[in-house]
Amino acid sequence: MSDFFSMGGYALFLWPAYAVTLLAIVVNVYTARRDLQSARMEARRRLSAGSPGDPGRGQS
Amino acid sequence: MSAPGMVRAAAWVVQRDLRLATRRPAQVLQPLAFFAVVTLLFPLGYTPELAKLRAIAPGVLWVAALLASMLALESLFREDAEDGTLEQFVVSGQPLTILLLAKTATHWLLTGLPLTLMAPLVGGALGVPFAALGGILSALVLGTISLSLIGAVGAGLTLASRRGGVLLSLLTLPLAVPVLIFGARATELAIAGDSLTGPLYLLGAVAVLGITLAPLAAAAAVRIGLE
Amino acid sequence: MDWTWFHKFGSPPHVYRLAGVLTPWFAWPAALLILGALYGGLVLAPPDYQQGDGFRIIYVHAPSAWLAVMIYAVMATAAGVGLIWRMKVAHAVAASCAGVGAWFTVVSLLTGMLWGKPMWGTYWVWDPRLTAQLILLFLYLGFMGLRASIDDLSRADRASAVLALVGVVNLPIIRYSVEWWNSIHQAPSVMKMDRPSMPFDMLAPLLAMLLGFTLYFGAVLLIRLRAEILRRERNASWIREELT
Amino acid sequence: MTPRQRRLTLVVGILVGVSAAVALAVRAMNENVMFFFDPTQVAAGEAPIDKRFRLGGMVRPGTVVREPGALEMSFVVTDFQKDVPVKYSGIVPDLFRENQGVVAHGRLGADGTFVADEILAKHDENYMPPEVARAIKEKHGGVMPVNPDVRSVPRT
Numbered sequence: 001m002s003d004f005f006s007m008g009g010y011a012l013f014l015w016p017a018y019a020v021t022l023l024a025i026v027v028n029v030y031t032a033r034r035d036l037q038s039a040r041m042e043a044r045r046r047l048s049a050g051s052p053g054d055p056g057r058g059q060s
Numbered sequence: 061m062s063a064p065g066m067v068r069a070a071a072w073v074v075q076r077d078l079r080l081a082t083r084r085p086a087q088v089l090q091p092l093a094f095f096a097v098v099t100l101l102f103p104l105g106y107t108p109e110l111a112k113l114r115a116i117a118p119g120v121l122w123v124a125a126l127l128a129s130m131l132a133l134e135s136l137f138r139e140d141a142e143d144g145t146l147e148q149f150v151v152s153g154q155p156l157t158i159l160l161l162a163k164t165a166t167h168w169l170l171t172g173l174p175l176t177l178m179a180p181l182v183g184g185a186l187g188v189p190f191a192a193l194g195g196i197l198s199a200l201v202l203g204t205i206s207l208s209l210i211g212a213v214g215a216g217l218t219l220a221s222r223r224g225g226v227l228l229s230l231l232t233l234p235l236a237v238p239v240l241i242f243g244a245r246a247t248e249l250a251i252a253g254d255s256l257t258g259p260l261y262l263l264g265a266v267a268v269l270g271i272t273l274a275p276l277a278a279a280a281a282v283r284i285g286l287e
Numbered sequence: 288m289d290w291t292w293f294h295k296f297g298s299p300p301h302v303y304r305l306a307g308v309l310t311p312w313f314a315w316p317a318a319l320l321i322l323g324a325l326y327g328g329l330v331l332a333p334p335d336y337q338q339g340d341g342f343r344i345i346y347v348h349a350p351s352a353w354l355a356v357m358i359y360a361v362m363a364t365a366a367g368v369g370l371i372w373r374m375k376v377a378h379a380v381a382a383s384c385a386g387v388g389a390w391f392t393v394v395s396l397l398t399g400m401l402w403g404k405p406m407w408g409t410y411w412v413w414d415p416r417l418t419a420q421l422i423l424l425f426l427y428l429g430f431m432g433l434r435a436s437i438d439d440l441s442r443a444d445r446a447s448a449v450l451a452l453v454g455v456v457n458l459p460i461i462r463y464s465v466e467w468w469n470s471i472h473q474a475p476s477v478m479k480m481d482r483p484s485m486p487f488d489m490l491a492p493l494l495a496m497l498l499g500f501t502l503y504f505g506a507v508l509l510i511r512l513r514a515e516i517l518r519r520e521r522n523a524s525w526i527r528e529e530l531t
Numbered sequence: 532m533t534p535r536q537r538r539l540t541l542v543v544g545i546l547v548g549v550s551a552a553v554a555l556a557v558r559a560m561n562e563n564v565m566f567f568f569d570p571t572q573v574a575a576g577e578a579p580i581d582k583r584f585r586l587g588g589m590v591r592p593g594t595v596v597r598e599p600g601a602l603e604m605s606f607v608v609t610d611f612q613k614d615v616p617v618k619y620s621g622i623v624p625d626l627f628r629e630n631q632g633v634v635a636h637g638r639l640g641a642d643g644t645f646v647a648d649e650i651l652a653k654h655d656e657n658y659m660p661p662e663v664a665r666a667i668k669e670k671h672g673g674v675m676p677v678n679p680d681v682r683s684v685p686r687t
Contacts, residue, residue, distance in 0.1 A: 006312075008339040018347055024391060040517060042518070216449075217446050220437045222438065227433065228427065237422055256578065265559065276545075333660065337654055342658055405625050474656040486660065489658050489659075
């Protein structure tokens, strides 16, 4: 197991490289989803503000 | 529209911009003074030793030329957009591409060409040998043409934006990097007394590509910026 | 020829719905491929005869470098389509690309540095390939900066599209720099004319990673695109049906 | 000019401009823009004396000599036609070994010795497990061929 993590002596370079890539993958999914959420919320707010007949609709 | 009409219109644009420049000499002289001051700071701030200065002369000359030519870009289209001249260009029936190419040519006549002509003076202060001047001048001529063309695209793109200055450099500098690299390499070779045809060909390639494509992109950008 | 399919892609509600349906079809295969390739690359693949285990950085470096360039190509194509056919959805695609592209350009530069230090002996050389990749990052930043500085959306779309198209000249320089100049960067191992210069157990994880990253980008793009369309179409009536 | 003619002029203009630029770039490629020389060029006297350039080639086996207890070392860079002796003081990268591609930055002395101030190891696009590499070497009499065929050798 420690053999695996030492990566033949390249651990100091290899694991940071993988970590940076993983970070980019996670961050991009996270920001994209948060972006879509906030765009949806905003659209819903506009809808409910524009039509007082059904307040709070779509706030599921 | 006819081809002679187009040429006449382009010539008119060049004349007009030159005439405007004579009325505002400070605006023309500022980039040139900047170029001289920046390069002359190095003997004062780094070392007066000519051998050491000669080693950094290529980089200093080209970075200073790049920044100086960028200084003059801000005003390239903005004033004409504000007073409606560019609108007139668009409705004139002449191709906007050609008119903007004429404006860019004038920009080069007023910054690129004088910068090139100042190179012997400034180069001398940096310990550049006399024999290298021919090569450096030809590299600067080709390089500053490209810088003006690339800058015209950037100036057109930032027309629509609220703040021009910093953004203009962000857009223009990466595109200007090849000019900087090949120009500095040509200057290095010229100072060392070697053949500089390789980088000169590359500078020529960039300039030709710029003359072909940059006015088209600038025209598209100006149209968007004017709306 | 029937062009209705093309016009359908110009219709925001259609694209919004389609993107929503397609997202999981990109996301799950991407996740499976990347996880599988991670196992294949870190555990199953044998060490290289020269670089030992250090060569395994290729499994994150090559896919992110590929994404950096591929996303720019997608962005410029979308920008061109938007400019020529005045298609709002295409501009939305281009706008959704830039951030992801910039991220993976940074990742490709960082992983390349981490690979270069032990193997070449330096984090960075001013080599054509490396310099061109750095310029790519500046182009992404310029694209985003230009968009951010123009208030009017339609003008921001078209101005940034012109910039994206101008920047396309950088792509062939990145692709062919290692062949044109004596670059220290290796020539392509996979994307070359004849067969790849790798045995199967090293190659398979790499191909899986490349495909996985591509699908991953597709999923992220679809999510971003939906957000972008929602914000652009804030006053359209179809949004009501869609969200209630 | 009609719009049609105008479009045609535009397309022809772009084609002419782009091909001229490409032609110039191709001419430039034939020149040594990047200051890169191989041992054959150095032996032919094409490389400048006492000017910084990049020397590329392979480390000739059996020529690496290290000063005990110091960072000084010397070796021979070869392109299998000509050799250039190289002197270097410093730490070499992991991949620096015999029969391995190397790029040395430095100056050529008047005595024909290249004094390097930076050594970078260059590897090619071929990847393979060590046992396959050993098998290929055996097949080629102990030398790794320039472009080893990875697949023709059975895995052991």
